Amino acid sequence: MRVISLSVDGIFQAAQRGLFDWLDSQDADVICLQDLRALEYELEDKPVFQLDGYFSYFFDSGTPHYNGVAIYTRKQPKALIFGLGFSSGVDMEGRYLQIDYEQLSIGSMLAPSATSEMESQEVKIKFFDDLQAHLDKITRKRREFIFCGNWAMAHTPRDVTNPEKNEHESGFLPHERQWLSQVFNQIGYVDAFRKANKDPDEYSWWPSGKINDGEGWRTDMQIVSAPIGQRVEHAAIYKIQQFSSHLPVIVDYDIEL
Template identity: 30%
Template sequence: MPSAATIAPDPASSAAPAGSSDSATTRLRIASVNVNGVRAAYRKGMAEWLADRDVDILALQEVRASTEDLEGLLGPEWSILHDAATAKGRAGVALASRSTAAIHRVELGATEFDSAGRWLEADYEVNGKLITVVSTYVHSGEVDTPKQVEKFKFLDAMLERLPALAAHSDRAVVLGDLNVGHRRFDIKNWRGNVKRAGFLPEERAYFDRIVGAEDAPDYNAGAGLGWVDVGRRWAGEVDGPFTWWSWRGQAFDNDTGWRIDYQLATPALAASVTEYAVDRAAAYDRRWSDHSPVVVDYAL
């Protein structure tokens, strides 16, 4: 079993807890993880984690496999949506669920913009409510290269799409590897990374527009486009909890990580969170990806 870094729910939340005796409440557990190649992740232990976690909707990034591979690994009990990258063996996002999605979409940005393998939307009906879930994988970028240009194009398209998503469903969540640490709390060694992709001021400004700047009076509570960074709301003003660590050196053992995996929710959905956890592996040699799953329970 992973070591789950669980953040206790806000006592002021009106959402019913998971397992509530209220028969009108359904717990929806959504997990997201960059698997860094799903076939390799399964060889290293992902199947055991998934079997123990009772997940309802699973968002994957960097699948790097075919739909047939996913179906063979996950099994027939999962309904699978998969958007593969244009370049074979690269990127790829997926959504797997215990129930079938009502509809799904993969388009993002202008028609000439290639978002393949990086943005997948699906609508689900849970307890009579429409829930929209997006699995996304933002480019890692590289300063002063075409890779960074593509990253900014993707973030621009994402900013344009978010208001339409919120208008489509007041219970929507965008989750995945967003490859940006928004605040100093999100990177252990932030001072050494302010000129590197992933913590550039220009990149962090996108998150200011999504959830608000950290000095905004309503940061993460209506600022910007009004979305809520669920991880930061529930963790509070603390370092991490980190979700990615380099394979190199002692980064994992020293918890020298980055929090770049998010669940960004609309206010109505964020208000229903009852538990947030980062399933950090118990030890370096128990890792099956360089990212850890982010698992959130919503009470609907």
């Protein structure tokens, strides 16, 4: 099973840059897109935003030109879940859409971004605290998970071009890195990309908007439950063509839907 994840910086712009032509050539089983910046009615039933042989699902923000996620899948899911259901409601500051199969769930997630403004930082911290509790809870279910998304943070020094310079920047703050360490080391989830690809200089996001121009970050990940982590066969970041300031993350799993 091939899963592709990409934060598109607006699906209209990404489509104009050839995203859907490229996706059509990738033979992916599931495609997770984030940061659509479009409403569902603008996308559904329009040929340019459809892929032959795929079921498509969207979860917008209700606000034009702001966040939103999508999932394209070859196999029709048994259920759809919109949002993470946090009692705090903070999950709606980002967006999350999940498709369920018999024993496997795949989610497309856009985490809330944060700036230096205190309110944004507090929202981001609350979101990830609630998400950690959610991940801990679902580890006890008889179900495996693949969470694809723009996590708005990088984990280790090799995931940022200049870690010393950026250690005080949102996305690489000590508490953000610690959060990811807890998810991996304590709860037991796996960074699927790093399971198969140990290479340095593997970045998925370029704040400048241009690949190899300025500093790169690896903020786009497929974080999976432990048994799925043992079934990662191949992982790559596609760098030949650029559709947004982020690059597609491609992971092949030894799984059949």
